Amino acid sequence: MSIGAALGLASAANVSGAWAWSSAGSIAGTDTVTDPFSVWDPVADEVAAKLLAEGAVPAVNRAWDSWVDNKDPLPAGLPDYLTDYLTQANRLPSWADPGLLAASEKLYKRLNSYLFVSESLGSGILSTVIPREARAVYWSAGGADMKNRAAKTFTFGYDLHSEEAWKPTGHFLVSANKTRLVHSVVRNLLVTSKRFMETADQPKPISNGDILITFHSVATVAHNNLKKWGIRLSAEEQAADLHAWQVALHLLGVQHQFIPATWSQAQSQADQMLWPVVAPTAEGISLAKTLLGYIEDPTLGLTKGFVNEMVRYLIGDKYADWLGLPSDWVSRALIRAAWPTYVAFREGLSPIAPDGIYLFDQFVRGVAMMFLNNGTSPTQTPITLPTGNRPGA
Numbered sequence: 198m199s200i201g202a203a204l205g206l207a208s209a210a211n212v213s214g215a216w217a218w219s220s221a222g223s224i225a226g227t228d229t230v231t232d233p234f235s236v237w238d239p240v241a242d243e244v245a246a247k248l249l250a251e252g253a254v255p256a257v258n259r260a261w262d263s264w265v266d267n268k269d270p271l272p273a274g275l276p277d278y279l280t281d282y283l284t285q286a287n288r289l290p291s292w293a294d295p296g297l298l299a300a301s302e303k304l305y306k307r308l309n310s311y312l313f314v315s316e317s318l319g320s321g322i323l324s325t326v327i328p329r330e331a332r333a334v335y336w337s338a339g340g341a342d343m344k345n346r347a348a349k350t351f352t353f354g355y356d357l358h359s360e361e362a363w364k365p366t367g368h369f370l371v372s373a374n375k376t377r378l379v380h381s382v383v384r385n386l387l388v389t390s391k392r393f394m395e396t397a398d399q400p401k402p403i404s405n406g407d408i409l410i411t412f413h414s415v416a417t418v419a420h421n422n423l424k425k426w427g428i429r430l431s432a433e434e435q436a437a438d439l440h441a442w443q444v445a446l447h448l449l450g451v452q453h454q455f456i457p458a459t460w461s462q463a464q465s466q467a468d469q470m471l472w473p474v475v476a477p478t479a480e481g482i483s484l485a486k487t488l489l490g491y492i493e494d495p496t497l498g499l500t501k502g503f504v505n506e507m508v509r510y511l512i513g514d515k516y517a518d519w520l521g522l523p524s525d526w527v528s529r530a531l532i533r534a535a536w537p538t539y540v541a542f543r544e545g546l547s548p549i550a551p552d553g554i555y556l557f558d559q560f561v562r563g564v565a566m567m568f569l570n571n572g573t574s575p576t577q578t579p580i581t582l583p584t585g586n587r588p589g590a
Contacts, residue, residue, distance in 0.1 A: 331481030
């Protein structure tokens with residue numbers, strides 16, 4: 198079964214080669230058809246190029262280590278051009294709705310554990326069968342230290358899903374701006390990698406289209422998972438969830454003409470840009486094996502068979518087979534019967550505690566340990582700019 202079928206998505210359309218999604222379905226509300234895979238982030242990319250050329254990245258990482266809260270002023274010690282850029286970028290768009298953002302904070306407080314499983318493990322492994330993403334991650338510096346890279350990626354998601362995400366004491370505005378610059382530095386670095394460019398089918402990586410694919414592999418998948426698991430979301434909660442992601446995409450430098458205005462439009466866009474492109478790669482298989490090895494923990498009862506079957510449940514057998522994950526029929530029977538009941542019990546929708554409740558609790562804990570900087574941080578891993586690619590790239 199494909200993940201599209203497993204998550205109740207419309208069947209994936211074949212890619213015709215020409216981009217067909219109209220910006221009439223975007224928050225821009227225009228009616229143009231522009232290929233997001235030919236659009237990058239030129240202003241941020243120019244800043245990143247200067248930082249690399251001047252050898253300023255280590256100093257910037259030291260300077261912005263204390264820049265964490267949304268209310269924090271921009272740190273001293275940054276190059277003037279970086280400060281000028283961040284002064285413009287480090288703010289919410291005028292169209293951000295404070296009421297919906299506040300509603301998203303409340304929603305995410307309730308759904309944190311389920312989003313944790315769907316977005317960190319499910320989407321984390323799904324990313325390894327997205328060829329461009331898998332290759333970009335593998336050949337970048339982060340690919341050589343996946344535990345640290347996963348923790349940094351989780352910091353972005355954790356901050357977005359925090360109950361204080363958009364408040365002055367929250368962190369998401371800062372994390373989003375740091376992540377945007379990481380993307381720009383990686384764009385500048387990967388084009389210098391002979392090994393990466395041998396596999397590349399774009400002039401440079403991480404286009405607006407690639408960021409949107411990641412959005413769908415995380416947010417659209419999670420939206421469908423919540424429905425599949427029977428979690429009740431009001432119309433306002435669904436709107437709040439989408440709006441938080443719309444603002445996040447804006448902060449990552451995605452143009453408004455590409456940001457879906459509704460969940461229906463998001464599904465339509467995912468059908469064109471995500472599901473048709475998934476495929477196995479040597480880089481992705483290696484990354485998946487590394488990531489899964491971090492979660493298996495006999496002290497928590499998390500055997501390889503249980504973890505593999507949880508991944509199969511989250512992403513589907515077809516993609517799990519591509520990654521070479523063995524089946525464990527005992528764990529499969531338990532997970533497919535008990536996980537929805539576990540979610541319903543934790544949501545207060547069922548008075549019946551399922552078989553395996555302790556194991557599922559330990560599973561959530563094990564995933565958390567993987568994505569929280571080896572368990573040394575309760576919430577965050579500092580987001581830093583790389584200075585090079587994977588050794589040997």
